[in-house]
Amino acid sequence: MIFDDRPCSLGEGPLWHPTRGELFWFDINARTLLSKAQCWTFDLSVSAAGWIDDARLLIASEIGLHRFDIASGTLSEPIVAIENYDSTTRSNDGRADPWGGFWIGTMGFNAEPAAGAIYRFFRGEVRKVVPDVTISNAICFSPDRAYAHYTDTATKQIMRAPLDPETGWPNGATQIWLDLNEADLSPDGAIIDADGNFCVALWGAGCVNTYTQDGTLLASHPVAGKHATCPAFGGADLSDLYVTSATEGIDGPLGENGMIFCLKGIGRGQKEHQVIL
Template sequence: MRAQVFDPRPCVLGEGPLWHPLRQELFWFDIIACRLLARQGEITRMWQFDEHHSAAGWVDHDTLLIASETGLWRFNIETGQRDLVAPLEADRPETRSNDGRADRQGGFWIGTMGKHAEPGLGAIYRFYKGEVVRLFDGLTIPNAICFAPDGRMAYYACTKTGQINRQPLDAAGWPVGAPEVFIDLNDAGLNPDGAVVDAEGGIWNAQWGAGRVARYLPDGTFDRAISVGGVHSSCPAFGGPDLNTLFVTTAREDILAPDAAQGMVYACDAGVKGLQEPHILL
């Protein structure tokens, strides 16, 4: 299977795709260019910021929660107004936000990392009802944050380790016990980037440098892969009217002479339905 171009605007580091179910609109970020982009049919939009932004969740029809290198922000889609909800490593200019996603309980998980991927500077936090709590630290490039359909299991990776972990959660969405390695991609030479879970509990993982998104069954078994034109596939998201379209961001970063296919957003019929992203409780 191979995905087709959904949006041709090239991103240096495309990331954080989010399908807004009320607006039927896809949002995503170019982290390095400090931009938020969107497409709704043939209508495209773009917002420019003065710092890196990387991930988002939806609050209501006109509001996103967006993560930047200094905080979590309430963002008005129609006006572009950005208001601080909570600081996020605002006292650490050497780090920025990275992968993030809403959990099934209305919280928001967000990873941070060194701006030059310095070892061990990364962490994963959870924002829940106004409070930011650090869950994991000592990571390098936190990625693959996603959640099982019943909300009782979280998945995440540190790309540098080549492993995707799973973490049991309690009914309120907080970690219970220690995480364990779920999928080890080292023997395959693959680098786990962003991920999303479908309605059947399958985990779709974008694999940096491999130009593909791979699906793994709930027991960790490889199922199938979809190729995208961008070598650095970075993060998938389900969307479309029936939630059966898989969108995939890509990046031009670290490619010496990128061709036109690099950094675009791709889309295809995944052959399985996704889950609606939960709205975030502020």
């Protein structure tokens, strides 16, 4: 079903705020943050968010990470800079981790090869954790806190990085966890549910696929948007799957492309982790 019929050029970054019971998402190309009731437009490209508390979000932009006051619509100056020296790159996929940190990927505005990276912000410090990324996506965390997953969409491979149990920093060899080249699928945003299943939106395929922890395809959930971009679990019991999509690259009538979809009773999501500043 359609959750919101405002078409996004590049819908991304859905976030179910657990204390507000509210979905937020972005249209990257329009520089906007949206909720069901509101829309905020900024002077910067914005793409991903985490929740700080009931009143504030942490928002990633092309120059860094900002506090955002929901009631006033005020975006702060960056609390930390990320690639603010490079006007050719922007933020893309991002998510809070179980330790209260925030991971954010960057990429070139025109998806220039290896122009981006993935960073982690934790306790006031930013470190680059993955260099030379073309299209950063699918940043998410296993419920046992053992692994981070991510992809460079251009490779069609989902990577898995072991994490230090105390700090959440990567602490071992990163491996290819799921290779989608043979299936010719392009992974975009992803989320891991409470049972450890990996749910990934597939650009160009109009669906979200769910894979078990060993990489076996468990289910495929179609949506009306050809370019599905990112899923997020939400609703009162976190069983509904919200999926953003894009009109970018669609020729002819747009139909339901770019809209936000809600798939009822799909699974059992993890509560989104709180960002601790």
